[in-house]
Amino acid sequence: MGIPLETNGLSVNxxxxxxxxxxxxGCGDYGxxxxxxxxxxxxxFAPHEVLLCFDIGCHGNMSDKMLGYRxxxxxxxxxPFASGAKLANPNMPVMAFGGDGASFSEGVNHLVHSVRxxxxxxxxxxxxxxxxxxxxxxxALTWQNQPMNTSPNGIPEDTIRPMEFxxxxxxxxxxxTWSGDIPQMTRVFKAALxxxxxxxxxxxxxxxxxxxxxxxxxxxxxCYDANAEGHSPDNLxxxxxxxxxxxxxxxxxxxxxxxxxxxxxxxxxxxxxxxxTPVEEVAITDVSDLMKEFV
Ligand code: SF4
Ligand code: MG
Numbered sequence: 001m002g003i004p005l006e007t008n009g010l011s012v013n014x015x016x017x018x019x020x021x022x023x024x025x026g027c028g029d030y031g032x033x034x035x036x037x038x039x040x041x042x043x044x045f046a047p048h049e050v051l052l053c054f055d056i057g058c059h060g061n062m063s064d065k066m067l068g069y070r071x072x073x074x075x076x077x078x079x080p081f082a083s084g085a086k087l088a089n090p091n092m093p094v095m096a097f098g099g100d101g102a103s104f105s106e107g108v109n110h111l112v113h114s115v116r117x118x119x120x121x122x123x124x125x126x127x128x129x130x131x132x133x134x135x136x137x138x139x140a141l142t143w144q145n146q147p148m149n150t151s152p153n154g155i156p157e158d159t160i161r162p163m164e165f166x167x168x169x170x171x172x173x174x175x176x177t178w179s180g181d182i183p184q185m186t187r188v189f190k191a192a193l194x195x196x197x198x199x200x201x202x203x204x205x206x207x208x209x210x211x212x213x214x215x216x217x218x219x220x221x222x223c224y225d226a227n228a229e230g231h232s233p234d235n236l237x238x239x240x241x242x243x244x245x246x247x248x249x250x251x252x253x254x255x256x257x258x259x260x261x262x263x264x265x266x267x268x269x270x271x272x273x274x275x276x277t278p279v280e281e282v283a284i285t286d287v288s289d290l291m292k293e294f295v
Contacts, residue, residue: 008044012037015047015066022061026216028179028205032126033062035185036095040068043093043190050093053082055107057099058133058207059126076106083119083264089279090265093193094121101131104140104160115169118197120263122189125200127162128207129214136210146213163243166200167236167256173199174239174256178219179206184252191254197263204250219250227253234258 015037023029040050047067054060054071055078063072073081082096103111103125114123129146131137136149141162145154166174173195175188185203192199204223206216226242231253233239239256265271 007042010041010044010046012041015040015068017065017067019064021065023058024207024209026206026208027058028128028203028207028216029059029062029126031179031182032059032124032185032203032205033066035182035189036062036097036124037066038182038186039189039193040093040095042186043193045093050095051082051085053078053085053094053096055096055098055102056133057102057126057131058128059097059099059205060133062097076102076108077110078102079107079110079114079119079121079123082121082123083114083117086119086121087265087278089277090120091277095124095189095193096121097124097126099132099139100125100127100129100141100162101137101139104162104165108140112169115166115171115198115200118172118261118263118267120195120197120265122192122195122199123201124189124192125162125202126205127202128205128211130207130210132207132210143213149210161244162202163240166202167240167243170236171200171256172197172258172261173254174202174243175200175254176202176204176243176250176252178204178223178250178252180216180220181223181252184225188252188254191257195257196259197261222246222250223252224249225253226251226255231255 050068052068052070054063056075060072063070078096078098082094086094129141131139138148138151138155140160144159177185177188192201233254233256236256242251243255
């Protein structure tokens with residue numbers, strides 16, 4: 001079945017800005033960007049209605065390759081910015097994109113607190129299991145004993161198991177998908193964007209230049225759609241078990257979702273029963289007299 005290129009009077013071309021892509025041939029970022037555009041179009045969001053936040057990394061170059069309000073931030077810091085923007089304007093859909101390097105090293109603290117805070121944003125993890133932009137160094141998610149450019153004998157540290165880590169934080173939305181399956185990514189991204197709280201989406205991303213151990217072909221062979229095979233995402237322990245058991249096959253789709261947990265903004269007592277949003281309450285203040293005190 002084909003994917004509609006035009007829905008709600010919008011087209012994926014509305015998100016195109018004409019900037020030439022510089023990713024390597026076969027990079028999974030192409031597919032992830034295509035799925036992000038399709039998910040937004042199918043949900044009826046025009047580029048001027050969404051905020052797209054990018055971390056530093058190969059994926060971050062997407063910030064000048066698709067339209068939308070866009071921020072390209074500091075390494076590991078995409079989640080604080082995305083969360084703050086969402087709290088300032090809760091009516092605006094926010095997608096944050098980050099790599100495995102930044103998200104599980106420099107920014108791992110922000111990932112922890114974003115999950116436990118239930119900020120109502122969508123986080124797309126570009127998980128190619130290495131620092132691609134800086135030419136293939138091992139990240140915290142690189143497989144154990146895997147030779148990489150700066151660690152030819154493998155890394156001495158233990159590899160973080162991302163799903164065990166995320167599930168230990170009592171998440172409300174956990175999904176996994178992979179960069180070669182645009183229809184599945186589109187479905188998962190749409191569900192994440194419609195989720196009540198913080199949505200964590202692990203996208204296993206092909207990086208043919210530096211990741212030779214989970215290639216596109218490896219992902220094609222190992223990934224399967226757990227929802228299509230009957231997995232219902234309403235049980236945390238069942239979702240965790242499925243997510244963590246990757247010995248033979250890799251379960252993809254929506255692995256766990258709980259819509260009953262209030263998100264951060266709903267729990268914020270000072271905002272209870274307030275009809276306006278913080279951005280609507282910003283007032284222009286003349287500080288010129290104040291400034292004269294300092295000249
Ligand atoms: Fe993509 Fe890897 Fe090339 Fe970066 S290094 S553009 S992640 S294939
Ligand atoms: Mg990476």
